[in-house]
Amino acid sequence: MLRLEAVNKAYNSNGDRFFALQDINITIPQGQFICFLGPSGCGKSTLINLIAGLxxxxxxxVIFREKPVTAPGSDRVVMFQESALFPWLNVIENVEFGLKMSGMGKKERQEKAMYYLEMMNLCEFSEAWIHELSGGMRQRVALARALTLPAEILLMDEPFAxxxxxxxxxxxxxxxxxxxxTKKTIIFITHSVExxxxxxxxxxxxxxxxxRIKKDMxxxxxxxRQRETLQFVNLAFRINEEIGA
Ligand SMILES: Nc1ncnc2c1ncn2[C@@H]1O[C@H](COP(=O)(O)OP(=O)(O)O)[C@@H](O)[C@H]1O
Ligand SMILES: [Mg+2]
Structure with a gap:
């Protein structure tokens, strides 16, 4: 379980102090898929960075497993809009990277990396360079890399935008x-209602x-879910009204 208690985050810009986040209180149970939705500038990335401990x-x-978050940890992994892959490593080396850092042996980490590359339909590309991949493939590599870690929480900041x-x-x-x-907790940031x-x-x-948090639904x-159904469209309409779009 993850809890944010009376979280404020202020920045100084041009001598002014303003709040990127104000009075955020929320509890996120383990295994929930939760989306934070809002226009650009409403503090979504700031929120991810706080939960990540960045x-x-x-x-x-920010309390995770009953302890305050003070630094990044392998229990919370972040995936960004730009995949942040290493251009000097090939696909499988990118996916293995975190495992290598954690000291896992070569054979074991390669097997694990291939397992997730298979899950992402990327086996044939294991030896490819990052610059050879499309944007969608890069995000799949980033997702495979994120999944190799034993993180309980996957933090995704507009990964498909x-x-x-x-x-x-x-x-x-x-x-x-x-x-x-995987039953991971997924905290997914988006500005898309759909x-x-x-x-x-x-x-x-x-x-x-x-x-701030305006509504919790x-x-x-x-x-x-079917995007064309009346229920879906009605809900999108209500949420758009709520956002004021
Ligand atoms: N390091 C920083 N220093 C100063 N202002 C920042 C910093 N990071 C974010 N901000 C400001 O905080 C607000 C929220 O930013 P952000 O969390 O990136 O919003 P979002 O991801 O919803 O677009 C914005 O006005 C942004 O300019
Ligand atoms: Mg952002």
Whole structure:
């Protein structure tokens, strides 16, 4: 279980102090697929960085497994919009990287990396260089790399935002399948209402200046969700009204 308690994050810009996040209180049970939805600038990435331990709150606490988060840890892995892969390593070396750092032997980590590359339909590309891959393939490599780690929480900051619609939909379905298989907690950031409804069991609507939680909704639509159904479209309409789009 992850808990944010009265979390504030202030930044100074041009001598002014403003709150990127203000009074964030939320409890996220283990194994939930939760989407944070909101326009750019509402503090979504800041929130991910706080949970990841890459930044510290100005006040308040992020509590994971009953302990305050003070630094990054292998129990929380982050995946960004740009895949942050190493261009000097090939595909399998990228996927193995975290395992190598943790001291796992070569044979074992290669087997593990291949397992996740297979899951992502990338076996044939294990020896390819990153620059040879499409954007969608890069994100699949990044996802494979994230899955090799024993992280309980997968933090995803608009991971599919730069992809074309077809690739995006394919990866959304793969992610849902992985969620069912692994039962990880997935904290997924998006500015797309459709994406949030398609994926999320729960949607947190954020609002900017200062970044706050506006609404916390459980999404009851049965899975797999159909984007064209009346229920889906109605919900999208309601959420858009809520956001003020
Ligand atoms: N390191 C920083 N220093 C100053 N301002 C920042 C910093 N990081 C983010 N901000 C500001 O905080 C606000 C929220 O940013 P961010 O969390 O990136 O929002 P989002 O991901 O929702 O677009 C923005 O106004 C952004 O400019
Ligand atoms: Mg962001």
């Amino acid at each position: 930044e510290k709150p100005t006040s308040g606490q 730069a992809l074309d619609v077809q690739t995006k939909r394919m990866l959304q379905d793969e992610l849902l399948r992985i969620f069912e298989e 994406e949030a409804i398609y994926l999320g069991e729960r949607i947190i609507i954020m609002q900017p200046r200062p970044g 459980i999404i009851q639509l049965p899975k797999p």
